[in-house]
Amino acid sequence: MLSQTEENYLKAIYSIGLHTGKSVSTNNIAEELDTKASSVTDMIKKLSEKKLVDYKKYQGTNLTSKGKQIAVKIVRKHRLWEVFLVNNLNYAWDEVHDLAEQLEHIKSDTLINKLEEFLEFPTHDPHGDPIPDKEGNIEHHKNVMLSSIEENNTCKVLGVKDSSSAFLKFLDSKKITLGSSIKVISKEEFDNSITIEINNELFSISHLISKNLFVKKI
Amino acid sequence: MLSQTEENYLKAIYSIGLHTGKSVSTNNIAEELDTKASSVTDMIKKLSEKKLVDYKKYQGTNLTSKGKQIAVKIVRKHRLWEVFLVNNLNYAWDEVHDLAEQLEHIKSDTLINKLEEFLEFPTHDPHGDPIPDKEGNIEHHKNVMLSSIEENNTCKVLGVKDSSSAFLKFLDSKKITLGSSIKVISKEEFDNSITIEINNELFSISHLISKNLFVKKI
DNA sequence: TAAAATATTTAGATAAGTCTAAAAAATATA
DNA sequence: TATATTTTTTAGACTTATCTAAATATTTTA
Ligand SMILES: [Mn+2]
Ligand SMILES: [Mn+2]
Ligand SMILES: [Mn+2]
Ligand SMILES: [Mn+2]
Secondary structure, eight states: OOOHHHHHHHHHHHHHHHHHOSOBOHHHHHHHTTSOHHHHHHHHHHHHHTTSEEEOTTSOEEEOHHHHHHHHHHHHHHHHHHHHHHHTTOOOTTSSHHHHHHHTTOOOTTHHHHHHHHTTOOSBOTTSOBOOOTTOOOOOOOOOBGGGOOTTOEEEEEEESOOOHHHHHHHHHTTOOTTOEEEEEEEOTTTOOEEEEETTEEEEEOHHHHTTEEEEEO | OOOHHHHHHHHHHHHHHHHHOSOBOHHHHHHHTTSOHHHHHHHHHHHHHTTSEEEOTTSOEEEOHHHHHHHHHHHHHHHHHHHHHHHTTOOOTTSSHHHHHHHTTOOOTTHHHHHHHHTTOOSBOTTSOBOOOTTOOOOOOOOOBGGGOOTTOEEEEEEESOOOHHHHHHHHHTTOOTTOEEEEEEEOTTTOOEEEEETTEEEEEOHHHHTTEEEEEO
């Protein structure tokens, strides 16, 4: 049985690896988990002995398939709990992450499958992130950002890349939610800000915003 | 913020104290938590420094009001989670205790209140145990056991004293559930077994069974 | 390609929670 | 009430996860 700490390391290595593709560096993990590099080295050695990561000194870390399987399972739990909190307990989408960080460590083979059934097999969490199935299969975003949509095209919001409370509350204030239709009216070359139309209203959003919204052209 | 271990000690002291009334002994706590007396002494000292228990060497332990408040809150969380697991996730009443032992340690001021609302403010858990309210008020059982009911009286099952899986499964097999009406037909002096009528069926149950069922005369 | 900067690992320390074995106190027994 | 038994505490050690400071390896820069 893994400790919460070990699970958090596996999840961190998984999510860093998803973005970068390459081996995951000690410093990256330390930053992700808000700890020191020396602590990371210690834990990596332990995970390596348990065959959950491949590790060679100074060469970075990769999850083994066993390690990846565990990491994905934790992601699955995290996202299903987030769905429960938003859909059934009336939490807002910016309030659930920290709670899910706790709930994802509840140990039970049956619980998460029963929860999934209770939630009627959702495919995405409240932030638009895909929920892995029982077998660990996961359909990743196509990574089309609002910032890449051309003028006069309309798209639908599928998810957020940054799911910080600050960003989510900003979206709330602009009435941008998952499923919103957004038409790109014009793009400003100078600062990459764009003018968009949503619910028949026009306004301008910065590049920082548009590059953090996953969308699909329609 | 208390650790899970500290919370478990407080809960153990609380539940031992409920039964006995007196100061709680080091050995009792050790037995309840399946640990050694020396470990208990160490932890008691720590809890005493935090003003969560009153402790004098060799004199046993009592919860302070602050300690009791925390213990009751954990009981509240435990029982509300049990209701969720049985009512919404279709767990059987003998399957939920260990999961609730984990879930009761989730830290959140809002979560348990939202859960309570979602569950529509249940007053008792799946084993008939009363659920403390937000303020920590709790209505304890009147402690009337089936074994104390006289012949030819009918009563209603309110709860179980022993909530081990073995006992609960036995009750399942006899179709005894919370709310069941039981008529005491006859009592056997020799071994204190009794013959009861339930759902128009007669059968005999041992003293061990009848003294573990909370009932109310009707 | 050698020096400088950065990244990573090692060494040694600390805190929480646990254990065994031994000492001390309280309680039971004779 | 003296002795035996039981309970509780203390002493010292171990594990996990963390840290700081120092050493070592890798990468960048000139
Ligand atoms: Mn999250
Ligand atoms: Mn999410
Ligand atoms: Mn329980
Ligand atoms: Mn219960």
